[in-house]
Amino acid sequence: MRATVLVRPKPGILDPQGEAVGSALGHLGFEVRDARVGKVIDLEVEAADAAAAQAQVEQMCEQLLANPLIESYEVEIVG
């Protein structure tokens, strides 16, 4: 089963990468009020069904893929 994990810097955490990207977009003429940079992790996991895959990938996020102090995560089971 394929899963996609989105990891984001938590609201309130200073994201200098996002600021740099936002300012670069500004230089290109885009009006960007805010930009935040996170990461995408695509996984292929062994699971009986989508619910089992979801539970498994959430555990992965808690234990490794995201640092709960600074990052939030979202799991999407693609199927």
Added chain:
Amino acid sequence: MITYPGSQDDRDALWALGALDAEAISVWHEEHELPDLDAVVIPGGFSYGDYLRCGAIARFSPATAAVCELADAGGLVLGICNGFQVLCEAGLLPGALLRNESLRFVCRDVPLTVERSDLAFTRRCRLKQRLVLPVKHGDGRYLPPPDLDPSQVVLRYLENPNGSVENIAGVCNEAGNVMGLMPHPEHAVDPLLGSDDGALLLASLVDAARDRVLAAY
């Protein structure tokens, strides 16, 4: 000294500790059991290429698990730079280290103040003593957890090089037997290198480890 794939300051730290009369050895990260040690230093570098987050993968090395056991039993553990990041990721120290506010890799000497002089790592220092140590990192912005006890702050920057909250450069755990810092004491043990203030911290650790050995007899 724990050496991970990507560690790069382990040899300097071994040399510095040797110069301070410690018998320092390198332990490869795949070792499940540590030899008979009086203290552990986790050196700087880029363990596992800093993949995912700095220090996040090194946490799973067998030697890191052994270090956690040692720390839980009260053993002395010092993490320098990447070693600090590993200790935060392993949960031995509070907080996290993020990308520098400037997005630039900083490599220069910075002045610091000593906020705790009663620890195994700082006993040769005076409270509020000014130290000059080099920093060299891209991900050194310390973010404490909301409930960090201020007494766990061991070192503060006088000139903040990375945007660390409250100018925090080094912290310890609640028990005071585990410490991490971003500056590099092992690169500052001889006036020829610009500063020998790092020797105060490392010699403190050597003294404390030696005292513990003597106390055990």
